[in-house]
Amino acid sequence: MAQRLLGAVGRAMSEPPAYRQFHPRWHRRRMSAWWWLKRVSHLGFILRELSSIFVAWFVVFLLLLVSAVSRGEGAYQQFLTWSGSPGVLLLNLATVIFVVFHAVTWFSLAPQALVVRVRGRRIPGAWIAASNYAAWALVSALVAWVTLGG
């Protein structure tokens, strides 16, 4: 009986499984694909990871702008009109939120990734984070100044 049953199971599967003798059986609980909804910190993690999609979208948007500018005045005006259409505007609003979230989490984590020592003493993490934020402010001001025509 058991033999026949095993035979049937064996035939039902395309390949006979390779058994290892004396191997312990794993006990693995199935993880739900929605595990990150259960805790705020996990949700923050996933939102931070999702910010990368908006980073990629902005690269596409930027390249469309570059392409429009190099095709001439008319194409540039068309691009400006297109970027004001509700769908694109909404996407870009979400992009601003996610990209700022990316920047804040990135700069706040920097002290953990970057250990700077001066004369054997470790520079406090708050200083590293502060210098990152200062660089962010400086670069933003520079970009705004250059873009808006100085």
Place this chain on the structure above:
Amino acid sequence: MSKRTIEPLLWILFSAGGVLAALLIPILSVLFGVAFPLGWLAPPGHEQLLALLGRPVSRMVLFLLCTLSLFHWAHRFRYTLYDGLQIKHLNELINLFCYGGAIVGSAAAGYLLWQVP
């Protein structure tokens, strides 16, 4: 014996892209994505942007921003799919989509920035 992988290189590209994206994309997306379309600020004229893009330094910065940001996306999105959605069995397909997309996007960025008149 440990196998040599390109994982460290991918991680360096990821973090370089993370820094550049964090420094540059917030201000650029506020200006071009929201402030100009909503009329909060007057958008720069065509002549001015053309002159700006004509400078090698701005093309270089934009090229690095585009390329590294795309690799940043590729690396992070790959792990989002791994961990978030628990799809590990589609490994090769995901890698192809992510890093392949980053390579194609970088080539497009190089071409578009190079052909600016």
